[in-house]
Amino acid sequence: MIRVLIYEDNPQLREGLTMLIDGSEGFNVVASYKNCNNILSELKTWEPDVLLMDIDMPGVNGIEGLKKVREINQEVKILMLTVFDDNKNVFEALKNGANGYLLKKTPPAKLLEYIGDVASGGAPMTSSIATQVLKMFSELPQQSNNEYNLSEREKQVLQFLVNGYSYKMIANDMFIAIDTVRSHIKKIYEKLHVNSKSEAVAKAFKDKLL
Amino acid sequence: MIRVLIYEDNPQLREGLTMLIDGSEGFNVVASYKNCNNILSELKTWEPDVLLMDIDMPGVNGIEGLKKVREINQEVKILMLTVFDDNKNVFEALKNGANGYLLKKTPPAKLLEYIGDVASGGAPMTSSIATQVLKMFSELPQQSNNEYNLSEREKQVLQFLVNGYSYKMIANDMFIAIDTVRSHIKKIYEKLHVNSKSEAVAKAFKDKLL
DNA sequence: ATGATTTTCACATATTTATGTGTGTTTTGA
């Protein structure tokens, strides 16, 4: 028996969801609320397996509710529900540990399947949500093949620079003379086409050199 | 009629997939290959709607094949197939524009459904793949709430620092005296708890301040 | 084996940066 707790501000939809889920074999709606203002205590009371959480709710919205729950409970599965596949919210929800993300227009049969999925450790997403997730991934900065041919020693020095070390500190930590540090850094600047420490550091971050 | 092109090195599986898909209403396997060494010309020849691409293949592997295709073609839908849900490969594939990611153990009926999904613009993923994707998201660095209370002017100056400007250049571009730049920077260092330009730049990147 | 690259160090110097201590306006929030 999968214990489901529902957060949904629209009374009709809340009722509908409850009827649908509660009326199905193996599912049990333990409670439903119109906002998640008291979500933490409610969670403790009902000990659900799955949370169905609307995104757009007055008061504490779904994302905030999600965060609150995840601060104290990593176990309960959380399925986000939304009308629109709003890019920003999807991203926020997934980052904060939602287990799945469904559009409200998902057909009832699918919805039950998804709830079962998530309860058993899966991560259901409607197709359109998954499309967005993939788009986000493909928009991630490509691991730059930027090949500056830094030597091992030069990479080490650059790492120190990134960590905010002065020449003196680098010399100490690497057991070499400060003039050697200088010459390494001069070479690094040549290879990176920069001419200051901060530019080198910036480039190291931008191009993920380390 | 959905035109499917298959890349799979295992002959049994290749045959099996072809039989299954070709024998189904609305699907047509235009060709199948055991590696993607000549994928670009084959793509041109067959003009498929969907590419079924195995990840682990001798010669050019699936990820490489994917990259090759996406360099010249953003239209064709690409479904990655794999035995294991290997974290690294999933990530690489999604970053490089795969449209979906399936485990080979996916039941035939589901497989056909997924191919149909992807052909119509969806992004099918098996539940276990989706779980991994979500895990990656939740492991992304949280958008730092780091509130250093930098003033507008200070943010501008920091931006210049990140871009490798010297005090002199900043003074020029901001139409203020170099001593003013100094005092801004001193304040910035206080707020960021650093005491050098490169540390400030590094912190700006790490904490995504700009 | 040997030419190329890397790593190491030295000396010199101009520029930039970091830090301290002030002084004054202007903006902003309580």
Added chain:
DNA sequence: TCAAAACACACATAAATATGTGAAAATCAT
């Protein structure tokens, strides 16, 4: 309206950085 920031500027000085030139050992690749 009044204190607290923010913004602007000045002068001074020690420290760090950037740049040049040169050169010897160690390591690598063909």
